[in-house]
Every structure is written in C-alpha cells, then in structure tokens.
Amino acid sequence: MNLFRTELVRFWSRRITWVTLGVAAAVMILGVGIGFFRTDAVEPGSAVVEADEFCVASFQQDIDDGFAQLPPGVSEDEYLDMARTQFCVFDQDNDRRFWAVSILGPESSDWSENRRMWESPTGMVTITDRSGRDVEYRESREPLSGLIPGVSIAFLLISVVLGASFMGAEYRSGTVENLLLWEPRRSRVLLTKYVAGFLSSATATALALSFLTGLLLLLARVHGTYEGVDGRFWIDLVLVLFRASIAGGLMFVMAMGIATIFKHTTAAVGAILGWFVVSNVLVEWLLRFMRQHELVINAAAFVGEGEPFRYVEGMWGQQVVYHHGYLAAGVYVLIWAAVPAIIALVLFNRRDLT
Amino acid sequence: MTASAMTGVPQTPVMEVRGLRKEFKGRSGRIVAIDNLDISIPGAGVYGFLGPNGSGKTTTIRCLLGLIQPTSGSVELLGTDTSKGLHHVIDRIGALVETPKFFPTFSGRKNLRMFGGVVGLGDEAVEKSLATVGLAERGEDTFSSYSLGMKQRLAVAATLLKDPQLIILDEPANGLDPAGIVEIRRLIRSLAAEGRTVFVSSHQLGEVQQTCDNVMIISKGRLIQSGPVSDLVMLGSQKLRLETEPGQTDEAVVLISNAGMAVHAEGGNRISVEAGADDASGLNRLLAESGIWLRSLHVDESSLESIFLELTGQEGEL
Numbered sequence: 286m287n288l289f290r291t292e293l294v295r296f297w298s299r300r301i302t303w304v305t306l307g308v309a310a311a312v313m314i315l316g317v318g319i320g321f322f323r324t325d326a327v328e329p330g331s332a333v334v335e336a337d338e339f340c341v342a343s344f345q346q347d348i349d350d351g352f353a354q355l356p357p358g359v360s361e362d363e364y365l366d367m368a369r370t371q372f373c374v375f376d377q378d379n380d381r382r383f384w385a386v387s388i389l390g391p392e393s394s395d396w397s398e399n400r401r402m403w404e405s406p407t408g409m410v411t412i413t414d415r416s417g418r419d420v421e422y423r424e425s426r427e428p429l430s431g432l433i434p435g436v437s438i439a440f441l442l443i444s445v446v447l448g449a450s451f452m453g454a455e456y457r458s459g460t461v462e463n464l465l466l467w468e469p470r471r472s473r474v475l476l477t478k479y480v481a482g483f484l485s486s487a488t489a490t491a492l493a494l495s496f497l498t499g500l501l502l503l504l505a506r507v508h509g510t511y512e513g514v515d516g517r518f519w520i521d522l523v524l525v526l527f528r529a530s531i532a533g534g535l536m537f538v539m540a541m542g543i544a545t546i547f548k549h550t551t552a553a554v555g556a557i558l559g560w561f562v563v564s565n566v567l568v569e570w571l572l573r574f575m576r577q578h579e580l581v582i583n584a585a586a587f588v589g590e591g592e593p594f595r596y597v598e599g600m601w602g603q604q605v606v607y608h609h610g611y612l613a614a615g616v617y618v619l620i621w622a623a624v625p626a627i628i629a630l631v632l633f634n635r636r637d638l639t
Numbered sequence: 640m641t642a643s644a645m646t647g648v649p650q651t652p653v654m655e656v657r658g659l660r661k662e663f664k665g666r667s668g669r670i671v672a673i674d675n676l677d678i679s680i681p682g683a684g685v686y687g688f689l690g691p692n693g694s695g696k697t698t699t700i701r702c703l704l705g706l707i708q709p710t711s712g713s714v715e716l717l718g719t720d721t722s723k724g725l726h727h728v729i730d731r732i733g734a735l736v737e738t739p740k741f742f743p744t745f746s747g748r749k750n751l752r753m754f755g756g757v758v759g760l761g762d763e764a765v766e767k768s769l770a771t772v773g774l775a776e777r778g779e780d781t782f783s784s785y786s787l788g789m790k791q792r793l794a795v796a797a798t799l800l801k802d803p804q805l806i807i808l809d810e811p812a813n814g815l816d817p818a819g820i821v822e823i824r825r826l827i828r829s830l831a832a833e834g835r836t837v838f839v840s841s842h843q844l845g846e847v848q849q850t851c852d853n854v855m856i857i858s859k860g861r862l863i864q865s866g867p868v869s870d871l872v873m874l875g876s877q878k879l880r881l882e883t884e885p886g887q888t889d890e891a892v893v894l895i896s897n898a899g900m901a902v903h904a905e906g907g908n909r910i911s912v913e914a915g916a917d918d919a920s921g922l923n924r925l926l927a928e929s930g931i932w933l934r935s936l937h938v939d940e941s942s943l944e945s946i947f948l949e950l951t952g953q954e955g956e957l
Contacts, residue, residue, distance in 0.1 A: 460741060637708060638706040639703065
C-alpha cells in the first residue's frame, strides 16, 4: 500500500500531468468560448419544436423510403416519439441548429441480412448524413454525448503520452533502479505502477472530460435548452465519461508497458501514436481482415458505444456487417493493453539493471 | 538505530558472497565481469572495495542488491539469501549505486519522501537525513538544480533514511569538494562507530586508507587481496631514507652494504636502504660509530596505492 500511495503521489506531482491537463483545459475553454460567440440564445421551446419537426419529418421520410428499420415491437408512432430533441444550440453564423436526438445512437450502414437492429439505451437513433442533404439550412450534429466520445479520443492520445512518460522517465533518470533498492520485488513494483497509473489516468481523463461537459452544459444553458432532457440522458452521459475514463486508464497502462519494453518514452510514444496514424490505412486497405480487432476502432467504439464492423463479400462486392458490441470492444481494448503490459512484466523481472 | 546496530555485533554475518560469477553477452562473446568472487564481512566496520575501472566493483554491488542476476554463486546479506528474500532485509540496507538517481523535477525533500514512503518512513526521518548531510536548507530546491556534490549528498541522505544496519556506498565521494570528502569520511566513520557496517567502493585509495578498517582489492572480476588495511600496507616494502653530511655518502653506502642491507645512492647525499622501521636505530648507531652523522633519517612506508598498483599491475590513474 505504501508503494501504491507513492506512485499516486508521483503521478499527481509530475509537472507533465498538470501541464497537459492545463493545456487541455485551455483548449476546451477556447473551443467552447468560440461556440459561445458563434451561437445565440434560443426562444424557450422554439428550438425543440423546430428540431422536433425536422427530426420527425426526417424519420418519417426514412420510414417512407424504407431506409429506417423499426425495432421489434415498436410502432411507428412510438418510434417517432423516440426522436425528440433533447439538446440544442443555435448557430447564428450558419443559421442552422445543432441538435441532438439521442445521446448514444449507433450509426451504421449495415444493411445486410445479419444487420443488428437499432438498439441503444435510449432506443433512439442519431441521424447524421442524410439530413444534411435533405434540409438546406439545418444539419444535425453529434449530440453532447457524441462530442464527448470524439474528444475522448484526444484524451486517449494524452494518456498514451503520460503513460509512456510515467515509465520512460523512470529509466531516463534511473529512479527505477533506486526504487528497487527500496522494494526489490519487481513484479510487485510494476503491477503497483500499473494499478496506480490506471486509476490516476482514468481519474485525470474523467476530470478533464467532466470539465468539458460542464462547459458544454453551461453553453447549453445560456445559448440553448435543456428541454426534453431526461434522467436517461444524464445516466448515459455519465456512462460515456466512465467508459472514456476506463479507456484512458487502459491506454496509459499499454503505454507504460511499451515504455518498459523499450526503456524509453519517445520510442513508446512513437510506436503507439505511429500505430494510431497508420492503423486506419492498414485496416481499411492491407489488413481489412483485422479491422474489427483494431485498437483505435475498438477504443472509439467502446467509448462512443459504437459497433465495430467487418468486411464481407456480398452481392454488390464488399459490404460491412456488425461484428461486436461496445462492451466487447472494451474487452478488445483491454487485451490490447494487457499484452504489452504482460510482456513488459516478464522483461522487467528478467532484465539486469546495468 | 536498529537493534543489531545498537549491540554492535550482529547475530549473523553481514555479508557472505560465495563463488559469485556474472557473465554478460558481448559482441565478441561472453564477457566475465565477476569470476568466482568470495566476500565475507562478519560484522560492523568500514570495508573498502577497491579495484581499477572495469574491475567489476559496481557489477558486484549490483549483484548484491538484486539489480543484476548473478550467473552463479550466492549472496547473503544480513543472513538472508538475496535471491529469495532480499525484500525481507532491504529495509535494513541503505545503498548508493554509482550516480545519484532521483526525479529531476522534484525537490530533494520530495524525492526523499517518495522513496521513504515506499517503506512507510515519514517526514521526521527525511528531515533527519537531510540535516545529516547538510541539505536541510536546500531541501525544497529541485534535484536538477543541485550541484553534483549536492546530488551526491542527497543520495547519501537516501541511504541513511532507513536507518540501515548495512550501508553499501559506490564511490560516495564522487563530485564532492575537499570539504565534502572530509564530511563523508567523518560520516562513514561515525556510522561504523554506531555499530553499522559500511561497504564502500572507491578508486580514491587515500580515502580508503583513511576511512576503512578492512579492504578488498578486486581486479578483472577476481578478488586478489583482502584484509585489514594495516596488514595490506605491511605487505609492501619499507625503506629507510637517509641524508648524510656532504662527502660521507660513499662511505655510508659501503658500511651499510657490508652490514648486509640493500642500499642505493640516490644522489645529493641521499641514500635509500631496504629496511624497516625496526632497523632504523641500529643503522643510525652503525653510521655514528664510524663518524658518519646523519642529517635526516625517516621510514618510508608503502602506501595502499603502491600496494594496489603492485597487486593489480595497474599504472597511472585508476
């Protein structure tokens, strides 16, 4: 427990932790500030009414066109009721409304026979693409909770940098050797670091995203509306933050493991961020067969409650079909983090410190 | 102070190293850094560990502390086999290995709190250690802002944090100014006086000679000599250096030579004689009886340095 406490103190005493969180907070304040100046307050109820009309019309159109699928046991009216606006702000420059019909609606272009029926905790569906074409001056946007998962990807990258630095700095300054003069059981040392790092990084991610959420909710208060927001919205929002925090912690541990393997911060950061950069190209081109297993895709799916899909040969060439759900995506992220962490543990136990 | 340290006589040997061997993989094959090394330290005192660069001193210390896995051999510290139970005794061992290693952006005080916290030590122990090494007033400065000497002092403070029974110091005087070296020397002696065991490696032979009770000399990974410093010094040759009145030197050389002693005229009325301190008065009498009066006569003992150089075959800086 002493070692665990020491590692927690170290994480929260590091300059890079606070500098990173400070920069992130500044960027968030700037972004939301820009949002404030680009939006106007809305008349109570008007935004909801307009958005509702638009949303319902869009869904009606989808149903009429045969694009929308009704969940089993749900009538058309019930389905349309699900599409009520819950959150909106008005964009004065572009004269369009940012609105949200759900907080966790899965987007999928899976129209195969094996497609997954629309499901989400709210039972609602986010529409993003078609509405923009159908309506000239309105464009549906990611809801608040869709923005949070998007931003959380950036925090996963930050977790990578912090995790790699947390361990790499130990090798750079030689303190890992000094630490073993106080606690020579190496497995205990590294596992404690993993646990402390996971919890600290998850907490940091939660704090940062909560800060952003607070700013956005404040923006919604002054230039938007909470009409239609119910308890489910808040619960799901908290769940998004929770999953983002877990993902942040796992990325931290993965980066720690790789930094331990390389004994170097930059090598670990380069390896992971390099993968982030090239992975999309690889899984969409050279390694399509492993798309559904890829780290970034699963991390994004886990946080945003998405559904990684895989490619299959269909009637019109390659089509995509749902592969697994967001919880399974979380397991994939866990495996991605665990593999380097375990390899690092083995090496850490065997290596001479010279 | 630990109970054992208070009594001054530990129940078990402080350090027992048997057949220690360490090989490293090199580009040209396996490199033997330590070869069948035996060390035995029965109790309290200051034990010097001498060897030229690359002789295996630091590798040995790393093996002692579990930082390096020995290829073969056994290490027992404070009666515990370190390959299995180092964690049982680590809180009674303070160690400084090579350069001081701390978090550069943390203050000296915070660094000590961090490491002390691992074994549950509080602020009191930290402040005591800082005061012991004279860093109390600079404790809030970041480690990176410290001079090399201050860093070294902080490392020594860290070794003292645990109030250890066994202290292992690898080149503790590195980077210290003369005053700092004197302080470290006093500190080491005072630690030994408290009943602790100090195992100190150094290439500063003079320091070892002044500080240590016993010394082990290692070369190319092998222990080549060990024992009390005084005994080692006696191993070397002793000389009597004489200076005669002008014009009497040649006569003195003949007399001494006839007395069966090896003698060398060194020029300028100076003579050296291969003899020890016990022979000095007899030699003086011999010359005086022949009317040769000496301007000076002194015993020239070999230094540990010269012994060391003789044993290891090293020349120049170590």
